[in-house]
Amino acid sequence: MTTYDVIVIGAGPVGENVADRVVQGGLTAAIVERELVGGECSYWACMPTKALLRGGAALRAARRVPGAREAVTGELDVAAVLRRRDSFASNWRDEGQVSWLESAGITLYRGHGRITAERVVEVSGADGAATTLTARHAVVVATGSGALIPDVEGLRAASPWTSREAVAAKEVPGRLAVIGGGVVASEMATAFSELGSSVTVLARDGVLHLNEPFAGELVTESLRDKGVAVRIGAEAGSVKRNADGTVSITLTDGEQIHADELLVATGRTPNTGDLGLESVGLTPGAWLTVDATMRVAGAEGWLYAVGDVNRRVLLTHQGKYQARAAGEVIVARAKGEPVDDGEWGRHAATADERAVPQVVFTDPEIASVGMTAAGAEAAGTRIRVVDHDLGAVAGAALHAEGYRGRARMVVDEDRGVIVGFTAVGPDVAELLHAATIAVAGEVPLDRLWHAVPAFPTVSEVWLRLLESHGR
Numbered sequence: 001m002t003t004y005d006v007i008v009i010g011a012g013p014v015g016e017n018v019a020d021r022v023v024q025g026g027l028t029a030a031i032v033e034r035e036l037v038g039g040e041c042s043y044w045a046c047m048p049t050k051a052l053l054r055g056g057a058a059l060r061a062a063r064r065v066p067g068a069r070e071a072v073t074g075e076l077d078v079a080a081v082l083r084r085r086d087s088f089a090s091n092w093r094d095e096g097q098v099s100w101l102e103s104a105g106i107t108l109y110r111g112h113g114r115i116t117a118e119r120v121v122e123v124s125g126a127d128g129a130a131t132t133l134t135a136r137h138a139v140v141v142a143t144g145s146g147a148l149i150p151d152v153e154g155l156r157a158a159s160p161w162t163s164r165e166a167v168a169a170k171e172v173p174g175r176l177a178v179i180g181g182g183v184v185a186s187e188m189a190t191a192f193s194e195l196g197s198s199v200t201v202l203a204r205d206g207v208l209h210l211n212e213p214f215a216g217e218l219v220t221e222s223l224r225d226k227g228v229a230v231r232i233g234a235e236a237g238s239v240k241r242n243a244d245g246t247v248s249i250t251l252t253d254g255e256q257i258h259a260d261e262l263l264v265a266t267g268r269t270p271n272t273g274d275l276g277l278e279s280v281g282l283t284p285g286a287w288l289t290v291d292a293t294m295r296v297a298g299a300e301g302w303l304y305a306v307g308d309v310n311r312r313v314l315l316t317h318q319g320k321y322q323a324r325a326a327g328e329v330i331v332a333r334a335k336g337e338p339v340d341d342g343e344w345g346r347h348a349a350t351a352d353e354r355a356v357p358q359v360v361f362t363d364p365e366i367a368s369v370g371m372t373a374a375g376a377e378a379a380g381t382r383i384r385v386v387d388h389d390l391g392a393v394a395g396a397a398l399h400a401e402g403y404r405g406r407a408r409m410v411v412d413e414d415r416g417v418i419v420g421f422t423a424v425g426p427d428v429a430e431l432l433h434a435a436t437i438a439v440a441g442e443v444p445l446d447r448l449w450h451a452v453p454a455f456p457t458v459s460e461v462w463l464r465l466l467e468s469h470g471r
């Protein structure tokens with residue numbers, strides 16, 4: 001069979017989810033994958049990065065508690081950390097995910113997918129054979145994104161690491177230089193410095209500058225305490241790979257930095273360059289702009305784009321949320337059922353604009369959802385910002401000696417609801433979902449007073465924030 005109700009191009013976490021939803025809705029689905037089923041997240045991003053970071057985090061946590069600290073007498077076992085990373089990347093094999101596709105009733109085509117006409121996808125297999133697939137209802141692009149290499153003299157020729165090579169590294173370089181100050185740069189600087197590299201971060205625009213300012217400040221301070229040279233404002237002017245394999249980076253002010261390896265972590269580019277978009281009047285290499293139900297502008301009615309490739313939010317959980325909305329709306333449209341695409345409707349990905357949660361797994365962790373104070377002000381919201389020192393919360397003081405951190409709640413004063421929340425501190429990741437519920441649920445502050453945090457936990461910061469705001 002080469003005709004399916006829905007054809008999904010890209011079997012990353014997002015493509016897999018949209019295919020699953022349409023099959024659960026009673027349609028047939030084929031999915032096309034050119035590399036490993038499971039995508040970037042499973043093999044080169046979310047899972048293996050967190051496995052690289054987890055050993056250092058566990059060691060730090062023990063060292064911060066007198067009594068436990070004395071029991072920790074050794075250093076991080078780098079080989080064991082790398083082995084655990086390998087297992088969380090499934091050793092870069094996708095049998096497990098392929099059997100999940102089979103159990104979910106989704107047909108897999110291995111090869112590179114290209115759109116050749118409306119509702120038509122050609123799959124070029126590794127053996128050169130081509131298969132033409134036709135969709136009755138929809139084609140869904142879920143091809144994700146790749147690392148963006150900026151236009152710096154000599155950079156491409158120097159074959160730097162992108163996140164892929166860093167995440168899959170077999171050895172820890174003695175000296176690692178990093179271009180970028182975003183999420184990948186901060187997490188990888190944390191991981192590699194804890195694994196033993198001497199790390200230099202060239203953070204042209206600051207560290208994690210899109211978060212609340214105190215987040216980047218606390219992470220920068222902690223990276224420097226670990227011995228990382230964080231160079232805020234430093235910009236690479238040219239790069240050279242030397243004959244001995246080392247890399248020399250000349251900054252725009254003329255200073256030279258020498259390293260054994262260079263990681264470029266300057267954002268992402270959409271995997272749409274070789275997707276046949278021109279065959280349906282769209283621009284190759286561009287991000288795909290979509291409506292609230294993930295339909296691509298310019299090809300309404302049959303083409304959808306979900307996950308990284310639509311640039312709404314470059315996070316796995318948010319892409320999977322889009323996939324649930326898109327999968328269900330494709331089914332509804334196919335069956336002629338009503339579409340609920342209004343704000344917070346079943347078929348709309350409203351949270352993408354209002355309540356995106358993210359954890360940055362640095363030391364300290366950053367857990368945030370919704371708008372920053374600056375973002376809310378720029379959106380014209382009349383806000384009140386309430387901050388609290390996390391270390392002053394009894395549960396936090398108990399959790400780790402010398403606990404340092406801060407939490408911020410951004411309140412929409414006209415509506416009496418929280419529109420943004422950020423917590424920075426050791427182990428704040430698990431605090432986040434409470435904030436996400438408050439922001440997505442638009443829970444009135446008056447009612448939040450009735451959500452009592454257990455004592456003595458770090459969550460007690462919620463009570464302190466509410467008390468500072470006043471009843």
Ligand SMILES: Cc1cc2nc3c(=O)[nH]c(=O)nc-3n(C[C@H](O)[C@H](O)[C@H](O)COP(=O)(O)OP(=O)(O)OC[C@H]3O[C@@H](n4cnc5c(N)ncnc54)[C@H](O)[C@@H]3O)c2cc1C
Pocket residue numbers: 009010011012013014015032033034035036037038039040041042044045046047049050111112113114142143144145163167184271274275306307308309313314315316317318319
């Ligand atoms: C280092 C790093 C760490 C990250 N950590 C986190 C994290 O902790 N939490 C989080 O939420 N997000 C994290 N992210 C972001 C997350 O990885 C992405 O948001 C997520 O992978 C997007 O999923 P996707 O399915 O849209 O795309 P992808 O995971 O990129 O999957 C797309 C798939 O499509 C395939 N493909 C592309 N083009 C074609 C084609 N023409 N034909 C056939 N197949 C094709 C690709 O091979 C790939 O398998 C991280 C990203 C990076 C780089």
Ligand SMILES: NC(=O)c1ccc[n+]([C@@H]2O[C@H](COP(=O)([O-])OP(=O)(O)OC[C@H]3O[C@@H](n4cnc5c(N)ncnc54)[C@H](O)[C@@H]3O)[C@@H](O)[C@H]2O)c1
Pocket residue numbers: 150151179180181182183184185187203204205206208209235236265266267268314315358359360361
């Ligand atoms: N824990 C997580 O949730 C997690 C972890 C890693 C990655 N991610 C996702 O992956 C995506 C990619 O991460 P990223 O760190 O590559 O991108 P990013 O957008 O977070 O950061 C890019 C950084 O590079 C800098 N930069 C851009 N162009 C530059 C240039 N020419 N020279 C020097 N610096 C430059 C920016 O100022 C910024 O600091 C992010 O959008 C993020 O959502 C998420």
